[in-house]
Amino acid sequence: MKKPKTRIQLRNEAIILGASLDVFSQFGFRGSTLDQISEAAGLSKANLLYYFPSKEAIHAALLAQLLETWIDPLKRLDPTGDPVEELLAYAHRKLDMSKRFPRESRLFANEILQGAPHINNVLQGELRDLTDQTHQVITKWVEAGAIRPVDPYHLIFTIWALTQHYADFAVQVRAIMGDQDPFESAGDYLETLLRRLLTP
Amino acid sequence: MKKPKTRIQLRNEAIILGASLDVFSQFGFRGSTLDQISEAAGLSKANLLYYFPSKEAIHAALLAQLLETWIDPLKRLDPTGDPVEELLAYAHRKLDMSKRFPRESRLFANEILQGAPHINNVLQGELRDLTDQTHQVITKWVEAGAIRPVDPYHLIFTIWALTQHYADFAVQVRAIMGDQDPFESAGDYLETLLRRLLTP
DNA sequence: CGTTGTTTTGACCAGTTGGTCAAACTACGA
DNA sequence: TCGTAGTTTGACCAACTGGTCAAAACAACG
Incomplete structure (x- = not known):
């Protein structure tokens, strides 16, 4: 049922999460913009939204990952x-x-x-x-x-x-x-x- | 040279600073909007900007006030x-x-x-x-x-x-x-x- | 090589943002 | 009471916001 992830998918998701961690951790959810994240990630904004359905989703993924280890x-x-x-x-x-x-x-x-x-x-x-x-x-x-x-x-x-x-x-x-x-x-x-x- | 402040001026500046403290302290500078502040203050957005020249100025006034006592x-x-x-x-x-x-x-x-x-x-x-x-x-x-x-x-x-x-x-x-x-x-x-x- | 699925992009959209402005309204002293 | 300075507002603007979409570019594999 669940499709396995491509190499590119894995790499880009990691890049996006890293970049968005930089931005969200500094400005908080509301103070951060997809443009900031896309620039930090070196990917186009439309490309971000190909890997994550929304800004919220990126943030949620980050928090979930955090809470595990926190x-x-x-x-x-x-x-x-x-x-x-x-x-x-x-x-x-x-x-x-x-x-x-x-x-x-x-x-x-x-x-x-x-x-x-x-x-x-x-x-x-x-x-x-x-x-x-x-x-x-x-x-x-x-x-x-x-x-x-x-x-x-x-x-x-x-x-x-x-x-x-x-x-x-x-x-x-x-x-x-x-x-x-x-x-x-x-x-x-x-x-x-x-x-x-x-x-x- | 410096004009004395009206009663209304004093009151509204205090209201604005109080409301913006609520908002800025929760969402940070970038995450806060003038609309939020104006709603919290019960004043129109245009009216905010009659008392303070910009969003930055409100925030700066707040920080200056803070640092004094901090x-x-x-x-x-x-x-x-x-x-x-x-x-x-x-x-x-x-x-x-x-x-x-x-x-x-x-x-x-x-x-x-x-x-x-x-x-x-x-x-x-x-x-x-x-x-x-x-x-x-x-x-x-x-x-x-x-x-x-x-x-x-x-x-x-x-x-x-x-x-x-x-x-x-x-x-x-x-x-x-x-x-x-x-x-x-x-x-x-x-x-x-x-x-x-x-x-x- | 060609086909198929994945990835990337630029143009676009509607709603929001900080900020302007002229006009209307109000307070208040002479 | 009137005039003037101070106050408030709604309409408006350009830039930015999160998000969509179809088309183009690319990768992979037989």
Whole structure:
């Protein structure tokens, strides 16, 4: 039933998604135009619409691709592992994502800033559930005295906010730190922060 | 030379700035339209352009107004005060700003996400200078043993990222915390975090 | 080579965009 | 009350927007 994809199809779809990630992550959905994307992709506008039925469809494909990998690091937090080390590892995974996929991070930030019109269901569904589970795990760790008392929600927000800050506010970070690579030192800092906060 | 402003002028300019803050903070400059703003303001589009010469001008007025108050909390950090208490007070001021001016926070976030095209000079000028001064102050505090060793830049980013997160990612925070008011508990959490991180 | 399916394009469309303008309307002090 | 400065509007414009379409160009394969 489903036709296999041509080499050209595969290549051009990848080109389009890459180019549109550049544009959407900077200007958001409404602020981006197909002309911008087509120029970034080096394809005619009509050609874009041969591979994707609409602007919405490109954006949706991008978000779907993003969400797959975005929530993953949290899933890999092991409730049976050493609490401090598990949380540290999670923070490092998130920081690594910000370093490797800053555009994806900004795409997500843009979507949230605009009120998450396309992913509200994910926020209130999958993400909420996963966060609730993590909340329970952390609560138990606190009760067991494995980490110092801390509000689990705010702890999670701390990790999210800090790690994503280096991607989302990269321009500001660069303006202040100059040529230094923020990610170089951020890993150590994050480790220090969390150890001091959590180690009993 | 400069004509005094009418009551009507004052009122309508305020209305326009308020409405455009709603719109710009959600969709960014490019994603916002004068039609949206005029509807939000309850004024005709032509009337908007009687008070402001262009869309750019409205946005510029908004940013100028924002920057005045945005950097202020950092200026009030007292190098001669008690280090931990000073940093704590700064963090609380910032959190308070996020609570009271979430739209302004999102306007700023949008501007940074888009590469700060309108305020790059401020970032690399005033903000950079101010941050450098603060960096020196914190460094001296560390050297004096008044606070535990910590990278000053990342410490500042921590305060920025965390406090602004509650405004910029409000939709996500709400999706996860439900009806709880995040700001209720965020103050205490922030205090705990910074004390554990900084207190020698 | 010719045929068939895939890819690319330029011309085109209707709706939206930021912005202009002259005319109409309103506030208000003399 | 009148005159004038300040205010509001609807009609209008050119550029841009997302999207369509038929025709042309290309690739692949026997």
